[in-house]
Amino acid sequence: MTAATLSDLPGDARILFTDGSTNPALRIGVGAAMAVPRAWLERDADQILPDEVAALTVSRRFTDTSSTRLELETVLWAMREHAPGKVSLALGTDSQCVAGLPARRERLEATAFVSGASGAELRHADLYREFYRELDRRPVALFKLAGHADYRYQEAAQRIFHFVDREARRQLKRWMRELDRAA
Secondary structure (H helix, E strand, C coil), X not given: CECCCHHHCCCXXXXXXXXXXXXXXXXXXXXXXXXXXXXXXXXXXXXXXXXXXXXXXXXXEEECCCHHHHHHHHXXXXXXXXXXXXXXXXXXXXXXXXXXXXXXXXXXXXXXXXXXXXXXXXXXHHHHHHHHHHHHHCCEXXXXXXXXXXXXXXXXXHHHHHHHHHHHHHXXXXXXXXXXXXX
């Protein structure tokens, strides 16, 4: 089930923010996620501090990935890890792919995740199927966030996402330094 809006979710719903940062040349990336109570969205954006978000943000390294695949892998990992069971949640993402999946579900399932043009299975069909299974387990409201919005005009959700994005990029840079030292 997919809830239409945040207001459709119960008061104890979790708000999950996810983002990823990739190095396309090495096909590696880092996904970052932060789950907070719904009350966080009622905070003034200027009261949401980078260190506070960084302390609550977790990350995971992914290999053999692309930017789209990483966004999907991160969302699936975060939903299972940080909103287990049947917990109602809202998912904030800047991924066009993830945000558009609920609207594409009927058509994708009708075609068995096969491209009409080539007859081949879609590149991320395995992840689409997993995503839809997760949506069937609990109410989920998806909301699309603008990536890299002007800091001065951000509301609470955008500010939190900004810091989660920053943490994903920071963790990827850290991994790259580790790889450089090991080489």
